[in-house]
Amino acid sequence: MKRICFSSAVIFVLLLMAGCWDQDLLRNARLLYGGGFDLAPDGQLLSTFVIRDMPTGEQQSPKNDIIHTVGNTPRETRDKADDQISRLLRIYRNRIVLIGEELAKQDIYPILDIFYRDPKSALNARIGVVQGLAKDMFSLHKVGNVLIAEEIDELIKSNEEATAVPKVNIETIYPVMMDPGEDFVLPYLTIKGDRVDASRTAMFHKHQFTGTLSPDESTMFLLLKDKKGKLTRLTKKVNQMGQQNAKHFVTFNIEKSKRKMQVLIQPDNQITVRLDLKLKVSIVEYPRDRLSDKKMVAQLNRILSKEMTDLGKKTLKKLQEARCDGLGIGRQLMAFHPDVWEKQKKDWGSNYQKVRFVPVVQVEITKKGNIN
Amino acid sequence: MIPEKNRITQGQLMFFVMQSQVGVGILSLPHKMQAISKGAGWISTLIAGLAVQVVILILWALCRRFPSDTIFSFLPKITGNLLGNLLGFAYIGYFLFFTGTLLSKFADITGKWVLLTTPRWALLILTLLTCIYLAKENVRVMARMFVISSLTIIVMVILSLFGYTNANFSYMFPILEAGWWKIIKGANEALFPLVGYEVLLVIYSFGEGKEGGKLKAASLGNMVITLFYAFEVFTCLVIFSPGVMPFVSEPPLYMLKGFSFQIIQRIDLIFFSLWIFIVGTATSSWLYMSSAGFGHFFHRGDHKKAVLYAALIVFILAMIAQDPAITDLYDRILKTAHYTFAIGLPLILLIFSYFSGTRRA
Numbered sequence: 063m064k065r066i067c068f069s070s071a072v073i074f075v076l077l078l079m080a081g082c083w084d085q086d087l088l089r090n091a092r093l094l095y096g097g098g099f100d101l102a103p104d105g106q107l108l109s110t111f112v113i114r115d116m117p118t119g120e121q122q123s124p125k126n127d128i129i130h131t132v133g134n135t136p137r138e139t140r141d142k143a144d145d146q147i148s149r150l151l152r153i154y155r156n157r158i159v160l161i162g163e164e165l166a167k168q169d170i171y172p173i174l175d176i177f178y179r180d181p182k183s184a185l186n187a188r189i190g191v192v193q194g195l196a197k198d199m200f201s202l203h204k205v206g207n208v209l210i211a212e213e214i215d216e217l218i219k220s221n222e223e224a225t226a227v228p229k230v231n232i233e234t235i236y237p238v239m240m241d242p243g244e245d246f247v248l249p250y251l252t253i254k255g256d257r258v259d260a261s262r263t264a265m266f267h268k269h270q271f272t273g274t275l276s277p278d279e280s281t282m283f284l285l286l287k288d289k290k291g292k293l294t295r296l297t298k299k300v301n302q303m304g305q306q307n308a309k310h311f312v313t314f315n316i317e318k319s320k321r322k323m324q325v326l327i328q329p330d331n332q333i334t335v336r337l338d339l340k341l342k343v344s345i346v347e348y349p350r351d352r353l354s355d356k357k358m359v360a361q362l363n364r365i366l367s368k369e370m371t372d373l374g375k376k377t378l379k380k381l382q383e384a385r386c387d388g389l390g391i392g393r394q395l396m397a398f399h400p401d402v403w404e405k406q407k408k409d410w411g412s413n414y415q416k417v418r419f420v421p422v423v424q425v426e427i428t429k430k431g432n433i434n
Numbered sequence: 435m436i437p438e439k440n441r442i443t444q445g446q447l448m449f450f451v452m453q454s455q456v457g458v459g460i461l462s463l464p465h466k467m468q469a470i471s472k473g474a475g476w477i478s479t480l481i482a483g484l485a486v487q488v489v490i491l492i493l494w495a496l497c498r499r500f501p502s503d504t505i506f507s508f509l510p511k512i513t514g515n516l517l518g519n520l521l522g523f524a525y526i527g528y529f530l531f532f533t534g535t536l537l538s539k540f541a542d543i544t545g546k547w548v549l550l551t552t553p554r555w556a557l558l559i560l561t562l563l564t565c566i567y568l569a570k571e572n573v574r575v576m577a578r579m580f581v582i583s584s585l586t587i588i589v590m591v592i593l594s595l596f597g598y599t600n601a602n603f604s605y606m607f608p609i610l611e612a613g614w615w616k617i618i619k620g621a622n623e624a625l626f627p628l629v630g631y632e633v634l635l636v637i638y639s640f641g642e643g644k645e646g647g648k649l650k651a652a653s654l655g656n657m658v659i660t661l662f663y664a665f666e667v668f669t670c671l672v673i674f675s676p677g678v679m680p681f682v683s684e685p686p687l688y689m690l691k692g693f694s695f696q697i698i699q700r701i702d703l704i705f706f707s708l709w710i711f712i713v714g715t716a717t718s719s720w721l722y723m724s725s726a727g728f729g730h731f732f733h734r735g736d737h738k739k740a741v742l743y744a745a746l747i748v749f750i751l752a753m754i755a756q757d758p759a760i761t762d763l764y765d766r767i768l769k770t771a772h773y774t775f776a777i778g779l780p781l782i783l784l785i786f787s788y789f790s791g792t793r794r795a
Contacts (some may be wrong), residue, residue, distance in 0.1 A: 083552040174685075178681075181547050185692035233692030234600050240677035241605075269567075391602070411482030 086214060091152040093125075096211030098196030098330040099173050100162035102132050107165075109139035109175075110197045112211045113147065114155075125210050127199055136176045156184040157215040159232065160196035160251065166271035168266065171239065177232050185233035188218050191264035191271055198253060205257055207328070217260050218249050225284050225291035225316075226261045226277060239269060243392030245385075246284070248276050265386035267411060273384030279377040285373060286337055286387055286421070288321040298369045300362060303350075311360065312346035317428065325394045327402055335391055337421040339374065344429030354434035359427050366425040374421035382419075385411045439574060440640055444651040446577035447641040451631055451655035453580040454719040456587065456662070456712050459627020461684040463663060468679040471620030473605070473613040476668040478620030480613025485621065486628050486784040489777055493631065496784045497638035498645045505635040506730040512787045521779070522727060525635075528775045529724035531743060533717060534751025535764045537561065540713045541752060542761070547687060548706060558752050561714060562745045565686050567747035569725060570741045573640045574753070576722060583715045586708040587662055591707050594669050597689040603670045626769065627663065630716060631656060632776045636723045646754040721745060 076419040113127040129146055133139035144151040159177070161170060164210040177183045191200050204214040209260070222229040227249035238246040250264035263280040265273045275283055281294060293356035294316040301310055346351060352358050381388055392410050406413045442450065467475030500508035505525060510518030541557045549557065568579060610617070633654055641648045672684035682688045690702040698704065722737065725744040729737030755761050 083556070084549045142643075182549065186694050231692055237602075237605070237673065237675040237678045240681070241675035242677060246676075390602075393602075393604050397604040400608050400611070 069073045072358050084378065086152070089095055090149050092127075092147055092149050093155045094151060094153045095155060095209075096158045096160070096200060097153075097156060098160040098162070098192070098200050099136065099165055100104065100195045100197050101165040106132050106134060107136065107139055108132050108162075108195075109136060109143070110160075110200045111140070111143045111151070112200055113151070114209070114211070117372055118326075124209065126203055126211070128199060128203070136173055140176075141277065149334060152182075154182050154184050156163060156187045156376070158211055158218070159187055160192045160199060160214070160357060161189070161271075162192055162196045163194060163271065166266075168192045169269040170266075170271070171269045174232065174236075178236060181287070186231050188215055188249075189230065189232050189235070190214070190218060190251050190260070192368060193250065199251065199258060202253070202258070202423070210258075214251065214258055217258060218251075221249070222300075223292045225281050225289075225294040227263060227280060229340045238286070239284060241393065242410065243387070243394075243396045243403070244390035247275075247386065247388050254278040265381060265384040265388065267385040267387075272386060273380065275377065275380060279372060281375040282370070282373045283388060284380070285316070285319050285339060285341075286321065286377065288319070288323075290316065293334070294319070295420045297347075298366060300335070300365045300369075301350075306349075309349050311347075312345060312366070314343040314345050314366070314427070316341050316343050318342040323394075325391060325398070327399055330419060331402065331405070333391070333402070333406075334418045335389075337378075337419065339370070339409075339421065339423040341370065341423065341425045342428045345427060345431060348430075349432060353427075353430045362423055363427055366427075367423055370423035371421055373421070374423055378419040378421060382415045382417070385414060387414050391417055440572050441642050442574055442637070442640050442642060444643050444647050446574075446581060447648060448635070448651040448655040448658075449580040450577050450637055450719065451633060451652050452574075452587075452659050453712070453715040454633040455628055455630035455656065455659045455716075456714040457536050457627065457630065458713055459629075460663060460666060461543060461686055461709065464494045464622065464667045464674075464685045465521050465679060465683050466590065466623055467667050468671060468674075468676065470612070470623055471617045472676065473607060473609045473671060474612060475620060475646075475671055476615045476664045477609070478617050479624045479658060479664040479667050481618065481621035482624035482628055483656060483664070485625060486631055486660070487653060489780075490631050490634065490647070490656055492777070492780050492784060493634045494645075494649045494652065495633060495646065496780050498641070498648075499787055501645070502639050502653035503666050504637075504639055504726060504730065506727050509783075512783050513747065513789070519731070521729065525775060526724050528771050529632075529720055529727065530747050531749040531764075531771065532558075532768060533720040533724065533748045534719060535755065535761075535768055536679050536713070536720065537748060538752040538755035538761065538764070539644070540676070540710075540717075541685065544706075544710070547684070548703065555749075558749055561710075561717065562749055563717040563791065564714055564725065565721050566745050569721040569745075570738045573637055573722075576718065578600060580715055580719075583711055586711050587658075588714075589709050590705060591665065593701060593708075594686060594702065595668060595692060596693050597669050597673050601669075601735065602675070603672050604672050605673075605675050606668075608720050624663070626772065628656075628659065629772055630719070633723060635720055635780070636726050721748065743768075752781075 092113050094111055095114045096112035100108040102108040108237040109131050111129045115125050115127055117124065129143045131139040131142040133142055140151065169378040177185065200210055202210050204210060218227060221227045228247045230248060235246040238244050244267050247266060248258050248264045252259045261277040263275040263283060264271055265275065281296060295313065297311050297313040298311050300312050320340040326334045328334060464475060467478055470477045470555055506522045509521050537558055541554050544557055568576060581753060666686050674682060674685055684724045687702045687705060690705050693701045721741060721744055725737040725740035728740030729735055732741050755764050
């Protein structure tokens with residue numbers, strides 16, 4: 063009897079105590095799916111918030127609500143946006159953060175601080191730099207039938223797999239950003255008509271945007287960094303014979319990529335970086351055919367090796383011009399040649415430009431598809 | 435004598451030591467280690483584990499002289515009634531103080547990471563209620579619980595493995611950058627998260643079997659925990675660059691924050707929940723130690739009645755430590771207390787009892 067009384071009392075009390083301080087109901091939240099930051103003309107921050115609204119009816123499709131606010135800090139603009147919408151703005155479903163080119167040329171850390179500090183923020187959101195204004199890119203609203211924030215997120219995701227843009231998110235760039243011996247890179251997005259193109263890479267030095275890599279260079283950079291995605295496809299010009307343009311080119315998939323990086327210190331403190339890249343490729347398009355001929359294949363190997371080595375050289379030169387130590391040469395010095403780093407670290411940005419890179423790319427054709 | 439239903443096997447003894455050792459320290463350890471011994475943080479942790487092993491030897495040598503006594507009943511036998519009982523109370527004070535600090539740190543981290551608006555008293559009461567429920571049971575029941583809860587350590591290790599997708603091993607080099615002196619200093623700092631082996635003083639006599647076997651069990655428990663800690667420190671050292679580490683005070687959680695699966699978006703919260711479980715078992719163990727002391731002095735060896743007011747004292751201690759200044763003070767007191775009660779006093783007692791030949795079979 064005593065037991066029953068006790069249990070019913072407990073159940074009664076528990077019923078009254080339902081709920082908690084930290085409850086945050088989904089029906090009271092407006093979910094942010096994408097955020098953009100630009101430099102406003104007066105030097106303030108112009109933020110764009112893409113909020114996804116789930117319609118109540120089952121027939122309707124979700125819609126975007128886009129808000130622009132101006133303020134001094136990201137948090138301030140977010141609070142201003144919250145003032146303009148019903149219910150509460152919540153950022154834990156955020157998929158993508160875009161930064162306008164002009165703003166990225168300044169220090170981007172102040173923009174990201176809020177993401178790192180807030181325990182509820184989505185650190186796995188992707189991040190990219192936009193040519194022009196991030197506001198304009200979100201203003202596309204929809205690409206085809208896909209809402210803009212999802213489209214950009216999915217686009218970057220698929221391009222990461224195709225080794226077109228670096229695979230980064232807000233969390234993974236944090237340790238790199240804070241490390242003096244390495245610089246991070248981000249996907250660089252451009253607006254093409256009413257579509258978004260994500261095939262280039264934005265280079266950073268310290269926390270500032272300093273230049274871009276073209277689509278081919280971007281892929282080359284990822285190969286040099288040993289970050290090959292699932293698929294890597296390139297098209298290169300291999301000869302001048304014949305009239306038809308398409309016959310001059312070969313398209314190949316890189317099946318396997320093996321990179322060896324050696325940082326060598328010469329007696330006169332010249333830093334030389336040897337980059338050996340061994341690529342096993344399969345031909346996916348070559349209208350001139352005749353690939354059964356061993357001589358032909360050897361010749362193609364030679365031409366492609368040279369083309370790729372040139373591309374590597376071009377990529378590394380651009381990296382050095384942008385002072386972007388994307389391969390982490392400084393990190394290697396720090397870890398394995400601390401005495402050299404001690405001397406170089408004060409002005410690593412310009413010392414990095416004096417580093418001599420020796421890229422050697424060897425291409426070997428191993429597969430050629432169903433026909434010869 | 436210890437009643438039969440209270441005895442625990444050597445395996446259970448091992449888990450008892452393990453669960454008392456793993457506490458709040460695990461989350462902040464990598465951050466602290468990196469600050470002192472840089473890339474050699476994991477070496478410091480291993481050295482600290484070795485040092486703890488030596489302390490365990492001392493505690494074992496002391497306890498084996500009194501195979502059927504807890505610390506509270508063998509103290510008077512070595513030092514005489516008055517001093518012995520006073521020391522017994524001092525030990526109770528130390529146990530309570532440690533539990534209070536442990537819980538206050540737990541409340542700090544929980545309040546910072548997950549339950550941002552939940553008041554501190556609610557967090558403390560909810561945790562303490564659960565711990566009281568466990569701590570009022572006899573040693574055997576607690577030991578069984580600890581065996582089960584040790585599975586969480588395996589899951590925590592598996593979750594940490596996800597971090598390796600972002601690993602960059604060059605962050606760790608040059609390993610000996612800080613120099614051996616700093617590494618030893620780091621080891622000294624790593625002693626505190628490993629605190630908990632003192633539980634031997636109380637539960638040693640509950641263990642079954644030969645003396646050597648019990649030493650093995652305790653050492654094995656310590657080894658598992660040391661390796662677990664060293665693994666976590668190592669993982670964090672290769673994931674966070676030296677530049678970012680000073681900004682991240684709970685690296686094991688932070689490194690998992692950005693991962694998500696199809697169904698689970700925030701893995702760090704899973705890790706966090708397991709950690710809460712582990713903190714709960716450590717708290718119960720410590721709460722048991724202090725209430726065993728109260729039980730010895732006031733309730734003829736029955737600790738059940740003492741658990742409630744011991745928990746109340748712990749609650750008050752944890753409520754006081756809200757201010758960072760007070761938390762720092764707590765830390766300083768605890769460091770001294772740890773050297774005194776876990777290392778210094780047992781050593782003196784051992785020497786003393788060795789020469790005076792006190793022993794009771």
